[in-house]
Each structure stands twice: as structure tokens, then as C-alpha cells.
Amino acid sequence: MARSPTLDELRRHAIARSLFRPVTLPAAIRRLGFVQADPMRAPARAQDLILFQRVRDYRAGDLERRYERLGIEEDAFVNYGFMPRETLALLHPRTPRRPWDAATLAQARDVLAFVQSRGVVHPREVGEAFAHHGRVASYWGGELNASTRLLDRMHHHGWLRVRRREAGTRVYEAMTHAEQDDSPAARRARAEALVDTIVALYAPLPAPSLGYLVTLLRYGANHLCNETRAVVKAARERYGHATLDGTTWFWPADESPASRRHQPVDGVRLLAPFDPVVWDRRRFEMLWGWAYRFEAYVPAPKRTMGHYALPVLWGEQMVGWANLRVERGRLQHALGFVAARPRDAGFERALDEELARFEAFLQPGTSA
Numbered sequence: 538m539a540r541s542p543t544l545d546e547l548r549r550h551a552i553a554r555s556l557f558r559p560v561t562l563p564a565a566i567r568r569l570g571f572v573q574a575d576p577m578r579a580p581a582r583a584q585d586l587i588l589f590q591r592v593r594d595y596r597a598g599d600l601e602r603r604y605e606r607l608g609i610e611e612d613a614f615v616n617y618g619f620m621p622r623e624t625l626a627l628l629h630p631r632t633p634r635r636p637w638d639a640a641t642l643a644q645a646r647d648v649l650a651f652v653q654s655r656g657v658v659h660p661r662e663v664g665e666a667f668a669h670h671g672r673v674a675s676y677w678g679g680e681l682n683a684s685t686r687l688l689d690r691m692h693h694h695g696w697l698r699v700r701r702r703e704a705g706t707r708v709y710e711a712m713t714h715a716e717q718d719d720s721p722a723a724r725r726a727r728a729e730a731l732v733d734t735i736v737a738l739y740a741p742l743p744a745p746s747l748g749y750l751v752t753l754l755r756y757g758a759n760h761l762c763n764e765t766r767a768v769v770k771a772a773r774e775r776y777g778h779a780t781l782d783g784t785t786w787f788w789p790a791d792e793s794p795a796s797r798r799h800q801p802v803d804g805v806r807l808l809a810p811f812d813p814v815v816w817d818r819r820r821f822e823m824l825w826g827w828a829y830r831f832e833a834y835v836p837a838p839k840r841t842m843g844h845y846a847l848p849v850l851w852g853e854q855m856v857g858w859a860n861l862r863v864e865r866g867r868l869q870h871a872l873g874f875v876a877a878r879p880r881d882a883g884f885e886r887a888l889d890e891e892l893a894r895f896e897a898f899l900q901p902g903t904s905a
Contacts, residue, residue, distance in 0.1 A: 736776055846860055
């Protein structure tokens with residue numbers, strides 16, 4: 538029987554399996570299985586920052602520019618993001634957690650008929666046609682057209698899909714999802730595939746983090762919550778695992794965290810707050826010994842790391858964080874360190890190389 542991995546081996550496994558050698562954009566999306574989206578640019582959107590570290594010659598905005606040709610979808614999984622169509626098929630038809638009342642259902646049917654008549658619609662067109670729906674409070678303060686909120690909900694319910702984005706705004710078309718086999722065995726198989734996707738993306742995972750991520754699946758697959766909980770209960774039979782210092786860790790059954798082939802990445806990497814390597818704050822603290830915090834929504838005087846701190850990976854150690862911004866066309870950076878700034882001359886050289894890569898990444902234009 539294989540021996541249990543050490544914490545150092547789990548750390549190297551976490552880095553090496555996620556920060557794989559750069560590939561094409563379609564291959565990276567297939568390998569990740571899910572790319573979390575976030576609209577905030579600091580200095581680029583989360584999905585672009587994640588793909589930048591894994592796609593050859595990637596430029597900010599390439600995902601949006603190439604979306605229609607990639608055979609992928611935007612939808613809810615454990616969070617909102619981009620996924621292969623095969624994953625979308627596991628999530629729909631989706632049973633909403635809160636059914637619409639009669640008035641909302643009538644409005645949705647009217648909007649759907651409008652979308653079907655137009656083929657592809659921008660939210661602005663829907664807002665103009667259904668201005669009589671009024672306005673509602675937005676999630677982030679202020680107001681927006683009620684029809685814009687309804688489009689989001691129709692998309693989540695599976696009535697619409699995102700055809701493309703225009704300047705970051707979702708443009709929709711009507712969607713019909715195929716009926717699924719609703720037998721217990723088929724439901725269990727879909728739940729297993731969804732939890733497999735979570736484990737493949739975020740492994741090695743501490744047991745509490747696996748449980749938490751599966752609770753987040755209620756966002757994308759609430760109708761399978763009983764089945765996904767059952768998969769977690771049987772995780773020891775399905776996934777590789779080991780207990781270290783009282784915590785059980787899980788990873789795909791065909792992987793070996795103790796393998797010598799898991800080597801630290803070369804150089805410095807500045808990672809997005811939602812990058813799979815750092816997304817799980819519990820795991821982050823267990824692997825690197827300090828608490829990373831995302832403070833974009835923390836009042837400025839109370840921030841300790843900055844508005845949009847990017848964890849700084851140097852080899853296999855997270856040595857600190859960086860805040861990046863573009864001023865007058867030039868990339869500016871501010872660094873913070875957990876301990877002292879690394880004195881190794883190799884660190885300064887690697888940092889300069891990573892910042893130069895970011896400069897190229899942020900330049901307008903489309904990669905091949």
C-alpha cells in the first residue's frame with residue numbers, strides 16, 4: 538500500500554497538478570473543467586487571470602473574444618463561470634430553489650417569446666421592450682431594470698444561454714435542455730460526475746473543504762443535493778485519500794501526491810484570488826501557514842493586503858501578495874510579504890519576468 542503523503546508533498550501536488558504546462562485555450566478549459574468568472578478588473582477579470590497562467594500566449598479578453606467558437610457555456614456550478622458543454626448537461630434541467638410566482642412566470646414567458654422572435658438579444662433591447670416591468674434593487678447597490686434581473690434568472694432556470702458577450706455584457710438566446718433520465722442510478726451518476734469535477738479542480742482537498750464545495754453545488758445543481766451529499770459520504774471509496782494531523786485529504790483516485798514528478802513551478806506566479814490553487818482559504822492556510830484574504834469589499838481603512846491582492850507564488854512557497862493597476866498605460870505594482878522580502882537574486886529576476894508577462898497579457902489584441 539502506498540504511504541501517506543507529507544504536507545510538503547500535498548503542497549507540491551496542489552501546485553503541479555493545477556499550474557500545468559501552458560496549453561491551448563480549449564485544452565485548458567477541458568482540463569480545468571470549470572473557470573470561475575468575476576466582473577472586477579484588477580487589472581483583469583478573474584477568468585482571464587486564471588487562464589493566463591495556463592494558456593500559451595493568452596491575452597486579457599481572449600475568452601470573451603473566442604467564446605462562440607470554443608464550444609463552452611456560462612452557467613452556475615459551485616460559483617458562476619465557464620465550463621465545457623458536457624458539464625452543463627449534468628446541471629440541467631435544473632429545478633429552481635424558489636419557484637416563480639404566477640406574475641413572474643407570465644413576465645418570463647413574455648420575455649422568452651421576445652427573445653425567440655429576435656434570435657439573439659442584448660439586455661438593453663429587452664429593457665427597452667419591457668420598461669413597464671419597472672426597476673429593482675441590484676445586488677451591489679443602486680437599481681437596474683427588472684427585465685435585466687429576469688434575464689439572469691431565466692438563464693439560471695435554463696430558459697436562456699449566453700450566446701456571446703459584448704464589452705462584458707451577456708447577450709442571450711433561447712435554450713432548451715434535453716430531458717434527463719431521472720432514475721436513482723442516473724441521478725447518482727450525474728452527482729458523481731459533478732463531485733468528480735470539484736475534486737479534479739481543487740484537489741488535494743481537506744475533507745471540510747470538499748463538504749463545503751458540495752454544499753455550494755446547490756447553486757448549480759440543487760435538484761441533486763441529496764445525491765451529491767451521498768457521494769461525499771462515500772468519498773473514501775471513490776477518491777484517493779490520507780489522514781494527516783487529524784485531517785483527511787482527498788484527490789482523484791488515479792493520482793499520487795507523493796510522486797516525485799510533482800515539482801515546484803519555475804519562477805514567480807501572481808495568482809488570481811479565485812485561482813484553483815488559492816481558492817480554498819482553509820487549504821491555503823494549511824499548506825502555506827498564513828491566512829490570505831480577499832478584501833475588495835472590505836472598507837479601505839480596514840484592508841491589510843489591498844483591494845485585489847494576488848498571492849505571490851515563488852517556487853512552492855506563497856511569499857506574499859501583489860496589487861496591480863494600470864496607470865497611464867503602464868503596469869504599477871505594490872508588494873506585501875508574509876515575512877521578509879526574499880533576498881535571493883533569482884526572486885527579483887523572476888518577479889521582473891512575471892511583471893513583463895503581465896504587461897504583454899494586458900496589451901490589446903487577440904492571441905492565436
